[in-house]
Amino acid sequence: MKSFVRSVLAAAMASFMAVSSAHALVVYSSVDEENAKKLLDAFTKSTGVDVQMVFLSSGPALSRIEAEKARPQADVWFGAPSENHMLARERDLTEPYASQNASALSDEFKDKDGYWHAIYTNPVAVGVRTDILESRGAPIPASWEDLKNPAYKGLIQMPSPQSSGTAYAVILTLLKERGEDGAFEYLKALNPNIQTYTQSGTAPSGALGVGETPIAIQFSPGFLKLADEGYPVNVVFPSEGVGYEVAAMSILKGAQNMDDARKLVDWMTSAEGQGELAATKTYFLPIRGDVSGGEGVPTLDKIKLVSTDPTFAAENRQRLVERWTKDVLGQ
Structure with missing residues (x-):
């Protein structure tokens, strides 16, 4: 029963x-x-x-x-x-x-x-650990061009475009600003300053939080969260402009x-x-x-946003990632 x-x-x-x-x-x-x-x-x-x-x-x-x-x-x-x-x-x-x-x-x-x-x-941004850069006597970057400074050799983390849409957004931003050849010349010049290319699009902010790297590139939320939680982090939107999701x-x-x-x-x-x-x-x-x-x-009107054509982005992704692998990594 x-x-x-x-x-x-x-x-x-x-x-x-x-x-x-x-x-x-x-x-x-x-x-x-x-x-x-x-x-x-x-x-x-x-x-x-x-x-x-x-x-x-x-x-x-x-x-x-x-x-x-x-x-x-x-x-x-x-x-x-x-x-x-x-x-x-x-x-x-x-x-x-x-x-x-x-x-x-x-x-x-x-x-x-x-x-x-x-x-x-979410715009692309650069997260900066001000305490670490100050201890090294290095300046706070304000632009994409600034990131090529030899003072940042081996100090920057960003995602790999082979696995991350965030990194692909960076490539598209630079393409719009500099043209395709100029974008890849820039990324090749930046390469000596890259500590590691992460698999995940949000891994750089995690590394920034624990002090593993003093400069990181990804979409902005992870950096804004660190700053809000009291970490000595500046959120920089490069002056030339940034792509966004x-x-x-x-x-x-x-x-x-x-x-x-x-x-x-x-x-x-x-x-x-x-x-x-x-x-x-x-x-x-x-x-x-x-x-x-x-x-x-920040409000959107305080950030220089760079629009990209989603059709171009979809149709050229494989080609551009393959060019990044060849031109930047030398593979």
């Missing part, structure tokens, strides 16, 4: 959870799990919309969305660079929605037809929970939603000019 009662209760609970899950907004998130949870929890608190999050990095997320096209299992793809969302649109995987907040976003932070909207942006979101075609999917897009692009980037300490930069990134986080 007890076994029967347990079975009935278990079946009832499973049924209840299935119904609850059916009403939740299902989000495939390509934002790192910690920060995605912060933002989606804030959305739930503000709107009352329950969210079921599944973490998937960009490539696997796109593959899964495509595999589920005939019967979508999620409502929103949250995160991944905007070019991935452009690809999702081309493959007819997403729904257009003109958010009421679209007019507050500049063109690079939205699809003109509403197929995707940006969530945040744009993380975006799309409503998936055939979404079962369309109303709440639209609520998430509206909330995330609102001043309230953008304010949560700072309130929850994500260290991501807001995409709205009327929202502060928090103490110590």
Whole structure:
């Protein structure tokens, strides 16, 4: 009898959870799990919309969305660079929605037809341990050109473009500023100052934090976090300009929970939603000019941003990485 009662209760609970899950907004998130949870929890608190999050990095997320096209299992793809969302649109995987907040976003932070909207942006930056450079009598760099200073020989960490999209963003930045040949001449001249090329795009900030290196190159959040936590770190945006990533979101075609999917897009692009980037300490930069990134986080108008063509970036990645391997590493 007890076994029967347990079975009935278990079946009832499973049924209840299935119904609850059916009403939740299902989000495939390509934002790192910690920060995605912060933002989606804030959305739930503000709107009352329950969210079921599944973490998937960009490539696997796109593959899964495509595999589920005939019967979508999620409502929103949250995160991944905007070019991935452009690809999702081309493959007819997403729904257009003109958010009421679209007019507050500049063109690079939205699809003109509403197929995707940006969530945040991260510029490339240079993190500097001021205490270590001062102890060596070395200056604080302010530009890409400064990083070639022989005083920095063997002192810089940056990711490898062979494994990191962050490093590829650096190459694209230099291409836009110097032309292709000039960019590779610069990277070859910089090479003696590189301590190591890391596999991970966020490893340099970790090395900076423990004092393994006094200069690091990657996207800005890791450096802003160290500075906020009291480390003697300066965050430098090279004066010639920096590339940047744009993380975006799309409503998936055939979404079962369309109303709440639209609520998430509206909330995330609102001043309230953008304010949560700072309130929850994500260290991501807001995409709205009327929202502060928090103490110590610069607004976008204080940074010289360098735009790149995502189509060119996608079509030339293999070729440019192979040229970097040959010209810079000499392999």
